[in-house]
Amino acid sequence: MSLDMLFLDEQSTLIHRSINSSRVDTFRRRLSEGSIYSLSGFNVARSNPKFRLSDSPVSIRLNDETFFETKTDSDKDIPTEIFRFHSHEQLLALTNTNRELPDIVGEVSSVRSTITDGLRGPQRVMVTLRLEEDVNVCVSMFDDRAVTFQTKFDEHISKPKGTLH
Incomplete structure (x- = not known):
């Protein structure tokens, strides 16, 4: 990363x-x-x-x-x-409008993974991003994306920050 x-x-x-x-x-x-x-x-x-x-x-x-x-x-x-910086409320207002696809930047606060948990079935990773002090977003990734993310996350030495596109 x-x-x-x-x-x-x-x-x-x-x-x-x-x-x-x-x-x-x-x-x-x-x-x-x-x-x-x-x-x-x-x-x-x-x-x-x-x-x-x-x-x-x-x-x-x-x-x-x-x-x-x-x-x-x-x-x-x-x-x-x-630079188009938006507050959490402004991002929510853009939901499903098809007017803008903003990037979301946050700190990775937790990661849950069926890959590291050794569970059978579809590969899934859930990442919680802290956007602001009291605003968290959960992002789910599946299959190849989940495996790619988990591999890069495991290789990272220090606590990563995340950018969601």
């Missing part, structure tokens, strides 16, 4: 950024939301068409050589209107 974020370049283009799970703790301490950085020493790769957080054809991958310099003297403003 990895930590996926969105970067905004000088032309206000959203670019997907991925940090390998083994480097998450290293970069988490060096980055803060809403800050402006000069970035060097990163890899550029084609965006995965099955997992795209932005329209950009490329994504950025941070590595051990990546260097951040905080820009405190920048006159640039971050155009927050291009």
